[in-house]
Amino acid sequence: MTPANCPRCGARLARDNDSGRCAPCQAAERHRLSVPPEVPASFWSHPPLRAALVERHLGRVIRAYRHHPYHGRAALPQAVVASWLGITQAQLSRVENGPPLVHLDRLSHWAALLRVPEVQLWFSLPSRTLTMQTGQISVEVPKDEPPTIDVPAVVPITLEAAPDEGGGTTDRRRFTALAALAGLAGNSLLDTLAKADRKADAIGMEHIRLAGSLVERFRQADAALGADELCDVAMGIHTHLSAWAAASQYGRGLGEALQSALADLANQVAWLAVDADRRQQARPYLNDAITRARIADDPREEVRALACLSLLTREDHPAESLHCAEAALRASRGWATPRLRTLLRLRAAHAYAHLNDVGGFNREMTKARHEFDHGLHEDDLPFLQFVTAQELTGIQGLSFLALGKPTRAAESFRAISSGPHAAHRRNQVHYTVRLAEAEYRSGDVQSAALTGLQVLPAVKGLCSGRTMRHFAQVKQHLGREQSNPARTFVEAYSRVFQR
Incomplete structure (x- = not known):
């Protein structure tokens, strides 16, 4: 194979292709930023990898993994691989260049995460796992062992539609299932954590992996369901792990990774509070995230927390919202990716809209x-991951609502409805719901009622407090109308949510 061929599929590369990968392979591997990619068996025959495995040095194995030509001409960044492993970039650098690792739990976890073939390893991986069904969530646990604090890094999660019964209240069986997505058994989650932390007074990498895996699981469940049934679980876990960290002992290097992991968890809890429409509870978690992020450098x-703070304050304090977006842009200068800058520009654009500054809104939307x-x-x-073309159109629609232009807002929201994004059902x-709001605000009561009827089952199954609040406002406004479509919607709403 010549350098002019894609190392992944063997296809001939175009003359102007300097990435080292063909376009289909680049598209297929974009998800590698959040999880390690699937690699062929021949991947492990690359000489530098074979040499590192013979040396029994997992740090050098990881370095050879990152520089494998399978990934293209540019090596995988240390920051990306470090995020898979639940450590910082600086820690990964020390792992790659320092003495061989000797801790079996870390060796086996990282080897399994990267899918290193067991026959190539100089140690044994843990026993195979079976699947434990808890409610509607599938959680992998070690065979013949109860769930413990040392949870697997990747857990398959299946989220089904909401049950028919229960209206706007939390279904206990489903709440228990959602608690299980944390990798622990049902509503004994905090008891399990409490028993575990009484066994040791020192923080280890397994605890940092727990915090990191929780964030990803909450993110997955939130994207499908909304935050109402996750918020209390996440808050309890954050409180428990924070108290545990404060009372435990750990070195400086491990402390930085721990503070980063807890900052990530605090940011996720804050977002869940926002989506659950518990806005006053969100701010303390954002303050905690900023503090921990600064401690961990x-x-x-920190930028993620500022972006969420801009979202939190944009309706009641739009000037503060704008200041937070601008502060995040300054703090991320020099390293922000285009997608991050897109989000921060959208935050600024929406804040300008709430300030009734059309020029500022147009300028920031153009930059976004x-x-x-x-x-x-x-x-x-x-x-x-949620920053998609749909999100740009959605923020444009929300901004038009804030600017008092409901007809233009409705046009934006209809564009989203006509091309739904399956991966972001909650935002869809x-x-x-905001389309129905824009329609009644523009005087089109019939369309608002029909849109409300169409989205009613999805709102019921979403469990998002902020979406439910806006939907209740739609019902309140249409309840003042006497047309048949409006009455039909109000009656249907009452049957679903007020029985």
Whole structure:
């Protein structure tokens, strides 16, 4: 095979292709930023990898893995691989260049995460796993062992539609299932953590992996369901792990990774509070995230917290919202990817709209679209997955509502409804509810009622407090109308949510 061929599929590369990968392979591997990619068996026959495995030095194995030609001409960044392993970039550098690792739990976890063939290893991996069904969530646990704090890094999660019964209240069986997605058994989650932390007074990598895996699981469940049934679980876990960390002992290097992991968890809890429409509870978690990010010298978590703070304050305090977006742009200068800059420009644009500054809104929206056109980047942070073309159109619609232009807002929201994004169902439902709001505000009562009827089952199954609040406002306004479509919607709403 010549250098002019794609190392992944063997296809001939175009003369102007300097990435080392053909376009289909680049597209197929974009998800590698959040999880390690699937690699062929021949991957492990690459001489540098074979040499590192013979040396029994996992750090050098990881380095050879990152520089494998399978990934293209540019090596995988240390920051990306470090995020898979639940450590910082600086820690990964020390692992790659320092003495061989000797801790079996870390060796086996990282080897399994990277899918190193067991026959190539100089140690044995843990026993195979079976699947434990808890409610509607599938959680992998070690065979013949109860769930413990040392949870698997990747857990398959199946989220089904909401049960028919229960109206707007939390179904206990489903709440227990959602608690299980944390990797622990049902509603004994905090008891299991409490028993575990009484066994040792020192923080280890397994605890940091727990915090990191929780964030990803909450993110997956939230994207499908909304935050109402996750918020209390996440808050309890954050409180428990924070108290545990404060009372435990750990070295400086491990402490930085721990603070970053807790900042990430605090940011996720804050977002869940926002989506559950528990806005007053969100701010303390954002303050906690900013503090921990500064202790860990982790600007990425600080910028994420500022972006969420801009979202939190944009309706009641739009000037503060704008200041937070601008502060995040300054803090991320020099390392922000186009997708992150897109999000921050959208935050600023929406704040300008609430300030009734049309010029500022148009300027920031133009910059946001320009950044978005640069496409994905290998250093995109996992939480940016929701920043899609749908999100740009949605924020444009929300901004038109804030500017008192409901007809233009409805046009934006209809564009989203006509081309739904399957991976972001929660946002799809939210923007459809806002379409109904834009329609009644523009005087089109019949369309608002029909849109409300169409989205009613999805809102019921979403469990998002902020979406439910806006939907209740739609019902309140249509309840004042005497037309048949409006009455039909109000009656249907009452049957579903008020029985």
